[in-house]
Amino acid sequence: MENLAIGIDIGGTNIKGGVISSRGEVIISDKISTQAKKGFSHTFLLVRELIGKLIAGSADMGRICGIGCATAGQVDHRLGKVVFATDNLPGLSGFQLKNEIHEAFNLPVAVENDVNAVALGEHWMGAAAGLEDFICLTLGTGVGGAIFRNGSIDYGAADISGEFGHFSINFDGPLCNCGNKGCFEQYGSVTALIQQMRQSLAEGEKSLVSDLVKGDPQKINGEVIFEAKELGDALASAIVDDYILHLSLGIVGLLHILNPGGVIIGGGITRLGEKLIGPLTQNIIKRAMPKFTENLLIKNARLGDNAGIIGVVRRLFI
Ligand SMILES: [Zn+2]
Structure with missing residues (x-):
C-alpha cells in the first residue's frame, strides 16, 4: 500500500x-x-x-x-x-x-x-527544485519569508527567522502592527498596493480601476490594478511602478545579506506571472551589486495554494 x-x-x-x-x-x-x-x-x-x-x-x-x-x-x-x-x-x-x-x-x-x-x-515539487540556497517571499496581507540554506530551512536561533515583512526600509515610514515604522510589508504587501490605490481614489484622483470595480473600492485587488496599468491607466501605472520599486528594494537588501541562488515569489498575486516578475527582475538587477544577480533565479512559486x-x-x- x-x-x-x-x-x-x-x-x-x-x-x-x-x-x-x-x-x-x-x-x-x-x-x-x-x-x-x-x-x-x-x-x-x-x-x-x-x-x-x-x-x-x-x-x-x-x-x-x-x-x-x-x-x-x-x-x-x-x-x-x-x-x-x-x-x-x-x-x-x-x-x-x-x-x-x-x-x-x-x-x-x-x-x-x-x-x-x-x-x-x-x-520538493515546485519552482525551487534543485536549489540548495534560496529565499521565498509570500505577498499577501503581509510579506512572509523563508530562508533555505544548504538544502534545508534555516530556522535561526529561536526558530523564527525569515520575518522579511518586518525589516524597515524607511525609518520614517508608516507605523506597522509590529510597532516599528516603514516595515517592508507596509510597501511590499498586496494590501499596501491596494491601500495606495484606494487612498489615491479617495483623494479624488482618476483611474480606470474605478470603472473596473464598478465604483466599489472594496473590490479593488492586485490583479485589477495591474489590469488598469495594462490598459494604459496613468495612476495605476505609477502605483504599480512604485510598488515594484519598493519590492525590489527589500529583495535587494535580502540578496546582499544572504546571497541566495534563487528568489521564489508566492501568494495570490503570482497569478500575474511575468507582469510582476519581469519588471521586478529588471529593478532588482538594476539595484543589486552585479555579482549577486549573476546566476540568480527569480521565479514565481509554482504550487499555488x-x-x-x-x-x-x-x-x-x-
Ligand atoms: Zn513591522
Whole structure:
C-alpha cells in the first residue's frame, strides 16, 4: 500500500487540507473557513474534523503515515508549538499543535510555519527544485519569508527567522502592527498596493480601476490594478511602478545579506506571472551589486495554494 500523509495549512481566512502521496502529489484536497473570530479552540475543532474527514476519505488509497500542519505565526518546529501569532488568529499563540493533533489521531505529526512550508513544498515539487540556497517571499496581507540554506530551512536561533515583512526600509515610514515604522510589508504587501490605490481614489484622483470595480473600492485587488496599468491607466501605472520599486528594494537588501541562488515569489498575486516578475527582475538587477544577480533565479512559486500542504508533509516521508 502506498504511503500517504495528511497536510493541513491554517491561515487567517481558510484552512486548507489535503491527502498527499509520498511522491508529493495532492490526491484529495479540501478548504474550509477558519472562523478565526470564534477563537482558536473552535478553529482547532474544525482542523480535527477536517483531518478526520481526509483520513476517512483516503482509507482505501494507502497507509497514512503522519499529519503535517502548517500555520500562520511563529512556530517552534521541534516542539510543534505556536510561539506567537497575531490577532488574525486569536488564541493561537502558545497552542501546542503537535501534542493536540498527536493526541487526537495517534500518528507522527510535523508542524511548520506556513511560509517555511511553502518553501519546503516549492523545493520538493515546485519552482525551487534543485536549489540548495534560496529565499521565498509570500505577498499577501503581509510579506512572509523563508530562508533555505544548504538544502534545508534555516530556522535561526529561536526558530523564527525569515520575518522579511518586518525589516524597515524607511525609518520614517508608516507605523506597522509590529510597532516599528516603514516595515517592508507596509510597501511590499498586496494590501499596501491596494491601500495606495484606494487612498489615491479617495483623494479624488482618476483611474480606470474605478470603472473596473464598478465604483466599489472594496473590490479593488492586485490583479485589477495591474489590469488598469495594462490598459494604459496613468495612476495605476505609477502605483504599480512604485510598488515594484519598493519590492525590489527589500529583495535587494535580502540578496546582499544572504546571497541566495534563487528568489521564489508566492501568494495570490503570482497569478500575474511575468507582469510582476519581469519588471521586478529588471529593478532588482538594476539595484543589486552585479555579482549577486549573476546566476540568480527569480521565479514565481509554482504550487499555488497547495505549496503549504505539500511542503509540511515532506519531513514525514524522509
Ligand atoms: Zn513591522
